[in-house]
Amino acid sequence: MEKLTKSEEEIMLILWQLERAFVKDIIEQFADPKPHYNTVSTMIKILQDKGFVDYKAYGKTYQYFPIIKKETYFKSGVKPLLNNYFDGSAKQLISFFVKEKNISVQELETLVSELKNKSGNTQ
Numbered sequence: 001m002e003k004l005t006k007s008e009e010e011i012m013l014i015l016w017q018l019e020r021a022f023v024k025d026i027i028e029q030f031a032d033p034k035p036h037y038n039t040v041s042t043m044i045k046i047l048q049d050k051g052f053v054d055y056k057a058y059g060k061t062y063q064y065f066p067i068i069k070k071e072t073y074f075k076s077g078v079k080p081l082l083n084n085y086f087d088g089s090a091k092q093l094i095s096f097f098v099k100e101k102n103i104s105v106q107e108l109e110t111l112v113s114e115l116k117n118k119s120g121n122t123q
Helices: 006-018 023-029 037-049 070-085 090-099 105-122
Strands: 053-058 061-066
Touching: 006 023, 006 037, 006 061, 006 070, 023 037, 023 061, 037 053, 070 090, 090 105
Parallel strands: none
Antiparallel strands: 053 061
C-alpha cells in the first residue's frame, strides 16, 4: 500500500472520522488558518488517484468517502516500523514505550486483558 504524505493523512483522518464529506465539510475540520478550497480539492483528487477515496456525485457537487479502512492503512505503516526499528518484536516496541513513559500501567493491563481475551477466543 502506498504511503501517504502528512497532508494526505490529515485529510484521510478527517474522512475516516466523518465517513462521508463534501470538501467544505473537510475544510471545517481543520484548525485556523484553514486550507484553501482548491488545495483540499486537489489533495482529494490525489487520494482518489492513489485508490484511497471515492465519491458520489450530486450534480456538480461531490461527496467523498474513504475506500481504504483506517485499520488497513495503520497496519501497513506499523509493520515496517516494527520490522525496521524493533526487529519485528512487539515486545520491544511496548518495552520502548514503557521506558519512555508513554504507556501507563493501566494501559498495559488493558493490553494484557485484550491478549487474554484474544487467546480465549481462538481456542
